[in-house]
Amino acid sequence: AQSVTQLDSQVPVFEEAPVELRCNYSSSVSVYLFWYVQYPNQGLQLLLKYLSGSTLVKGINGFEAEFNKSQTSFHLRKPSVHISDTAEYFCAVTGRDSGYALNFGKGTSLLVTP
Amino acid sequence: DAGVIQSPRHEVTEMGQEVTLRCKPISGHDYLFWYRQTMMRGLELLIYFNNNVPIDDSGMPEDRFSAKMPNASFSTLKIQPSEPRDSAVYFCASSATGTLAKNIQYFGAGTRLSVL
Numbered sequence: 001a002q003s004v005t006q007l008d009s010q011v012p013v014f015e016e017a018p019v020e021l022r023c024n025y026s027s028s029v030s031v032y033l034f035w036y037v038q039y040p041n042q043g044l045q046l047l048l049k050y051l052s053g054s055t056l057v058k059g060i061n062g063f064e065a066e067f068n069k070s071q072t073s074f075h076l077r078k079p080s081v082h083i084s085d086t087a088e089y090f091c092a093v094t095g096r097d098s099g100y101a102l103n104f105g106k107g108t109s110l111l112v113t114p
Numbered sequence: 115d116a117g118v119i120q121s122p123r124h125e126v127t128e129m130g131q132e133v134t135l136r137c138k139p140i141s142g143h144d145y146l147f148w149y150r151q152t153m154m155r156g157l158e159l160l161i162y163f164n165n166n167v168p169i170d171d172s173g174m175p176e177d178r179f180s181a182k183m184p185n186a187s188f189s190t191l192k193i194q195p196s197e198p199r200d201s202a203v204y205f206c207a208s209s210a211t212g213t214l215a216k217n218i219q220y221f222g223a224g225t226r227l228s229v230l
Contacts, residue, residue: 036221043118043205043221090157101147101170102219104157 002027002093004074006105013112015083021076021108023091031095033074034102035065038088047089050074061085086112118222120206126228132194135225138187139208147219148181148191149205157205163189196229203227 007022025031032051036044048059055067065076074091088109092102119138127133139146147162161171166183174181178197183189193200203226207219 041223043223044207045221046218049218101159101162103159106156 002029002031002095002103004033004091004093004103004105006089006091006108008108009106010109010111013081013110015112015114016080018079019077019081019085019110021089021091021110023074023076023105025072025074025091025093027072027093027095029095031093033065033067034092034094035059035063035074035076036090036092036104037061038090038107040087044090047076081110081112083112083114086110118206118208118220120204120222120225122225123223124226124228126230127196128230129197130195131229132192133196133200133227133229135191135204135206135227137189137191137206137222139189139206140210140220141187143208143210143220144186145209145211145219146183146189147207147209148189149207151203151205151224152201160191160204193227196227198229201227201229 004025013019034049035047037047038044047063048057050057050067058064063078065074067074088107090107091105094102121136144165148160149157150160151157160173161181162169163183179193181191203224205221205224207221209219
């Protein structure tokens with residue numbers, strides 16, 4: 001089975017500063033990795049995904065993530081955050097032996113302040 | 115498409131009562147997932163269906179929980195009897211086979227359940 005660990009439960013950052021949200025995964029098989037965002041009182045929305053190919057993945061809202069197999073990481077980055085990026089961010093993994101169901105991390109709360 | 119539709123958005127009930135949560139997946143999607151989100155445990159997969167058939171219900175916490183999918187456009191998650199520890203946000207998500215290998219799941223807005 002696969003699992004992910006989000007190393008930071010909360011990340012405070014000032015507006016226009018860069019941010020990195022960390023995610024590490026464990027798996028014995030090939031994986032697919034995802035980042036979802038959840039705005040207050042809403043469902044989850046897909047930010048980006050890694051399936052295969054280029055290890056640098058670009059998503060919506062200016063976010064990107066890099067798949068690093070040797071470090072089993074899939075960190076999410078944005079060079080300049082906005083107040084509107086304040087939300088909960090979830091890293092998720094799936095693989096062949098998880099029956100295509102997603103295993104989510106505990107989430108990282110990003111708080112952007114002026 | 116209207117996306118995944120869940121109802122009700124909020125449910126407040128008393129301990130011991132039966133609770134039914136509803137989900138309408140995106141038309142054409144053949145996978146449906148039920149998740150529960152709590153502060154303590156985060157997002158947990160409860161059960162998922164493929165073509166209306168339950169595939170994995172190992173995440174269902176106990177016999178008080180049951181889920182059905184009578185047709186491709188409707189699913190229910192029932193808790194009977196409900197307990198305060200069931201208080202959580204319950205999400206439904208759907209996915210289509212064509213995108214399954216990419217596992218792009220589309221989530222509903224969730225049902226916030228409070229059991230008093």
